Amino acid sequence: MLKFLLALAIGVFSVSPLQAGDIIPVTKSCPSGESQPNCERWAKDFKTAVELAYKGDNGAQRTVAFCLSTGCHGAVTIDQVASCSWHLVIANSGSTTVLDGSNTRNTCRPMTAPQKDEARALASGLVQKIYKRPLVKTDQM
Template identity: 60%
Template sequence: MLKFLLALSVGALFVSPVQATDLYPATKACVPGKPHCERWTAEFKRSLALAQKGDHVAQQTVAFCLYSGCHGAVAIDRVASCSWYLVIADSGAATVLDRSNLRNSCQPMTPAQKDEARALSGELVRKLYNRAPVAGDQI
């Protein structure tokens, strides 16, 4: 059983972000009484599509929603949020606010979570910008 769990946890590091979002949708069903949920669900889906094409503002929205949940519209995933903030930092267009958000979202995580976020961001950088991520740890 231990070997199975180890293989499963190691295998999770090698799932591409696109596959991960296909397997585990980030949006949630909106609960009645949450007026902004449906709007944020639509905004997150639109932003995710644009973020995967390299749009900086859309990447900021995706990272923020994965961190905060965007009024209950998105499942909180701190590792995915951190990985998007790493992509933003590696894009060459990062602002001071982006770097602050990177620190705030990534620093409280465990070393294993940080490693997973680095692996996911590396795959995203390769996919989006057709290059290896910039060397050096930004967390």
């Protein structure tokens, strides 16, 4: 979370191609050993999923939200606020399932009020960028 806030603060003072609502996920260096191939595969898949998620691919959005919540076998830095934001994007995609609602509740409800506000703000920017419309509030938080 601290890395995210630092990146956000630096972005305010520099010219960046990123827009409001962008979430910069952080992949990690996979440790050597038995789990390294699995971690490297997840890191590669995650990077692809992020690109597709910003294009509106619902499955990719689920992958991004999942990896930001779980770390995807050590390949991604866990960021609950960013994960919640992507779950809110999914809730606004028009392609939700019962499982999506459960994932949103499980990810977002345990967060503090300021974290929820941050997640809503990030999701609002993402929904605007991806779907060209405002975020519809959900009661699942």
